[in-house]
Amino acid sequence: MSDAFPPPPPLVPMTRIACEVASVISLGALPIGERRYVPLRGGRVSGPELNGEIAEGGVDWQILRSDGVIEIAAHYVIRTDDGALIEVRSEGLRHGSPEVLAQLARGEPVERDAMYFRTVVRFGTSAPAWQHLNKVLALACGAREAHLVRLDLYRIT
Incomplete structure (x- = not known):
C-alpha cells in the first residue's frame, strides 16, 4: 500500500x-x-450545467466568530429556465485580511481571490x-460586493 494520495477528483464548471x-x-x-442573517433578494444562475433564477425568499444564516471567520449556511431555491425548482443548501466559511474586511465594511467590491x-x-x-442533482456535491468559490454575492460552482466528480 502506497502512502501517496491519489489525485483529487476533478472539478467541472457547473454554473x-x-x-x-x-x-x-x-x-x-x-x-x-x-448570530446574523442576510435575506436573499433573487438573482441569476447561468453556466454550462444550470441556468435559471434565484427565487426571492432565501436566507444566508451566519455566525461571526471571535476570530473574524464567518460561518455560512445559505438556503435558497433556483427556478430553472424550464420551470423546475431546485433547493440549494450551501455551507462554508468566509474570512479575509483586516484590509479586505474593511473594504467590505465600506461596501466596496472584493475580488474572489482576495479572501477565502x-x-x-x-x-x-x-x-x-434534474434528478441527477440529488446525487451531486459542488464546491462554490465566492466573491462579495455590497449588495451582491457572486459564486462560481464546480461539480465535484
Missing part, C-alpha cells in the same frame, strides 16, 4: 450565481458568536429532468 442580497441583520452576541470564501453545495429536487 455562476449572481445573488442580490439585503443588508445584514444581527440577532446579537450568542455564546458561539454574533468557500462553501459546499447540495441540491434537492423532484423535477425529473
Whole structure:
C-alpha cells in the first residue's frame, strides 16, 4: 500500500450565481458568536450545467466568530429556465485580511481571490429532468460586493 494520495477528483464548471442580497441583520452576541442573517433578494444562475433564477425568499444564516471567520449556511431555491425548482443548501466559511474586511465594511467590491470564501453545495429536487442533482456535491468559490454575492460552482466528480 502506497502512502501517496491519489489525485483529487476533478472539478467541472457547473454554473455562476449572481445573488442580490439585503443588508445584514444581527440577532446579537450568542455564546458561539454574533448570530446574523442576510435575506436573499433573487438573482441569476447561468453556466454550462444550470441556468435559471434565484427565487426571492432565501436566507444566508451566519455566525461571526471571535476570530473574524464567518460561518455560512445559505438556503435558497433556483427556478430553472424550464420551470423546475431546485433547493440549494450551501455551507462554508468566509474570512479575509483586516484590509479586505474593511473594504467590505465600506461596501466596496472584493475580488474572489482576495479572501477565502468557500462553501459546499447540495441540491434537492423532484423535477425529473434534474434528478441527477440529488446525487451531486459542488464546491462554490465566492466573491462579495455590497449588495451582491457572486459564486462560481464546480461539480465535484
